Amino acid sequence: MGARxxxxxxxxxxxxxxxxxxxxxxxxVAVGGDLEPATLIAAYRRGIFPWPAGGVELVWWSPDxxxxxxxxxxxxxxxxxxxxxxxxxxVTIDADFAAVIAACADRGxxxxxxxxxxxxxxxxxxxxxxxxxxxxxxxAGALAGGLYGVAIGGLFAAESMFHxxxxxxxxxxxxxxxxxxxxxxELLDVQLPSPHLLSMGAVTISRTEYLRRLAGVVDRPVNFAxxxxxxxVE
Numbered sequence: 699m700g701a702r703x704x705x706x707x708x709x710x711x712x713x714x715x716x717x718x719x720x721x722x723x724x725x726x727v728a729v730g731g732d733l734e735p736a737t738l739i740a741a742y743r744r745g746i747f748p749w750p751a752g753g754v755e756l757v758w759w760s761p762d763x764x765x766x767x768x769x770x771x772x773x774x775x776x777x778x779x780x781x782x783x784x785x786x787x788x789v790t791i792d793a794d795f796a797a798v799i800a801a802c803a804d805r806g807x808x809x810x811x812x813x814x815x816x817x818x819x820x821x822x823x824x825x826x827x828x829x830x831x832x833x834x835x836x837x838a839g840a841l842a843g844g845l846y847g848v849a850i851g852g853l854f855a856a857e858s859m860f861h862x863x864x865x866x867x868x869x870x871x872x873x874x875x876x877x878x879x880x881x882x883x884e885l886l887d888v889q890l891p892s893p894h895l896l897s898m899g900a901v902t903i904s905r906t907e908y909l910r911r912l913a914g915v916v917d918r919p920v921n922f923a924x925x926x927x928x929x930x931v932e
Contacts, residue, residue: 703923705827705850711740718745718760718909725761725905729754733819735826742848742855743916745909747889750811762905765891769884772875773899781865782872787842788835789873792923795824798831798844802858812858820857823848830854830922832870832877834861842866845874849922852915854878855887871898882920885911 713731721727727746731737733756741747741758751757774782781787799820803812823829824846831846843866845859856874861867878886888895891902903911 703827704921708736708739708826711736713737713740715741715744715746715758718905721760721762721905725759726757727760728758730756731758732756733815735819735823735828738819738823738848739828739850742850742853743912745905745912747855747857748816750813750816755813755815760905761890763891763902764905764908765888765895765900765902766908766911767871767875767886767888767895767898767900769875769878769886771899771901772872773897774872775897778865778868778872782869786837787863787866787869788837789869790833790835791873791877792830793833794841795829795831795846796821797841798833798846798860799858801841801844801860801862802846804860820846820848827923832873834863834866834870834873836863843870845870847874849883850916852882852884852918852920853887853912854883854885854922856889867894868898877922881922881924882918883915883922884918885915 716728718727746758746760749757749759799817803810803817820829828848830849832844834843836842842863843861845856847854847856859867888900891900
């Protein structure tokens with residue numbers, strides 16, 4: 699099923715999330731609720747996201763500090779720039795959401811936080827126009843890498859990425875940043891820092907600063923899916 703170009707109107711969430719500023723030292727905000735589209739969007743609008751823990755699926759977080767990638771601060775290494783110029787991969791926006799989230803969930807022995815319930819929930823969000831993805835393909839047409847996340851106004855909340863070929867996830871991230879720029883999205887949330895993300899230009903900011911920036915962009919009339927798709931360049 700293809701995604702809507704404009705996000706569907708959702709009913710009010712049945713749950714009221716606590717103030718994320720009252721999260722504990724680990725960023726835990728709440729446990730419970732459900733994974734209905736309205737609940738998920740209400741959470742992201744408040745700076746909260748789901749992440750199972752301890753065998754419990756419905757656990758909600760707002761970490762401090764928070765990792766973001768400034769859309770004007772992406773770092774492209776010399777080697778990655780060479781890969782981009784070689785045009786060894788083809789990039790698409792929203793061509794196969796189910797394949798991307800399945801690949802993100804398939805971590806083998808490493809395990810995954812993407813439970814069947816979460817996978818189904820994000821597929822519902824995609825069908826309603828709220829979840830988006832980037833795909834990277836080999837010349838032979840095989841899915842080499844990609845990522846997915848949730849777009850609300852000027853926010854893109856990246857959830858997970860994967861690669862099956864060297865640099866494929868990095869190319870997906872370059873394409874994501876360029877798509878955010880083209881669509882007018884200003885806040886690219888990557889939740890928690892990692893060496894991979896930090897090498898691409900991710901920075902950490904306080905929860906207070908993240909919530910301030912979020913409040914300034916989440917209601918902006920911009921649409922990730924409606925932006926002209928761009929091909930990543932150096």
